[in-house]
Amino acid sequence: MRLELSPADLAFRQEARALIAEAFSGAETYDGGPAHEARWHAALARRGWEVSKWPEAFGGPGWSATQHFIWERETTAAGLPAQVGGMGMGMLAPILFAYGAPEQQARFLPDIRANRVRWCQGYSEPEAGSDLAALRTTARQEGDDYIIDGEKIWTSGAHHADWMFCLTRTGQGSRKQEGITFLLVDLRSPGIQIHPIISLDGRHGFNRVTFDSVRAPVANRVGREGEGWTVAKGLLTHERTGQAYVSLSLSLLSRLREAAAEIPGSQGRRLIDDPGFAARLSLAAIELEALAMTELRTLSQVEAGEAPGAQSSLLKLKGTDIVQRMTEFFVECAGPYAAPWFPDLADHPGQVGPTWAQPEVVRYLEGRAASIAGGSDEIQRNIIAKHVLKL
Structure with a gap:
């Protein structure tokens, strides 16, 4: 089982970084709006990468599971979606x-x-x-x-x-x-x-x-x-495998450390140096590293032609737990600036406090649904109990 990147994988990573830099260079960041979405889709289409997860028979680039892993890491780190097209691209197309x-x-x-x-x-x-x-x-x-x-x-x-x-x-x-x-x-x-x-x-x-x-x-x-149940099960397996949130959690961890280094903690220390906070953050980081290794093992099995099966439930269950804990850390860092924020309301007050606080608090609130979407935590535990533990 291969858990390190080959020279070809490293070359692919450089190619991915070059494309990202070409599409969004300098200080400009992807805002998720229609103009930026169209621009990113066009950049991907020029390489044939807008359908990166599609098989070659349907026009995909024929990436390996490891290349998908690299692409997800690089796009997440750059604040970009791995693909454009939403549920049609990522969920319906594999069913068709x-x-x-x-x-x-x-x-x-x-x-x-x-x-x-x-x-x-x-x-x-x-x-x-x-x-x-x-x-x-x-x-x-x-x-x-x-x-x-x-x-x-x-x-x-x-x-x-x-x-x-x-x-x-x-x-x-x-x-x-x-x-x-x-x-x-x-x-x-x-x-x-x-x-x-x-x-x-x-x-x-x-x-x-x-x-x-x-x-x-x-x-x-x-x-x-x-x-239709057979069709639905095939779709949900792919959906849950993609819900390990490893790339997102790694990005959140990096930003958490930056934010906590700027916030005062107890006894005149920075929050990042507070023993209790640092211990809890380190534990989450260790569990995230273990989850990343589990994801790599799963990718190795997929490359060998095996289906992810019940392991997708394990990735989804643990990945949800970790990403929710990361967002909870952000709420702790935000302190009084973690008050509810409703950006769709006409009279919302706008930016208050650190620039990172409001978006991350919104992510925390949104992330409460992660343990339900795609099959609740209880459902994932039942699948693991039945198919892995044979209970």
């Missing part, structure tokens, strides 16, 4: 590779690659969150269409999305995982309403989406009717 009909691949993949169409995920419902198979949104076939009725909740980015990939119930079986069908739904269809949900951090990122006799062509079904 594996389960989509050739006609679906030809129709949807070019727009995803060009970042022309935005997608959202219609999974969770009011009575079906972590217990996803308990979903109740129905789809009944009528001629060449499915008629969809029901409700999805916590739908990230639905207010900006053009389409939704959606789980629906088309039948019943001996197990609740049976009778589920995976559909692609145009959000401009009559009968769809999108209702905003303002989250704890004061922002509008989540939504409730209702369906009232919404028509979706049978041609937009991915896979066979009643076999």
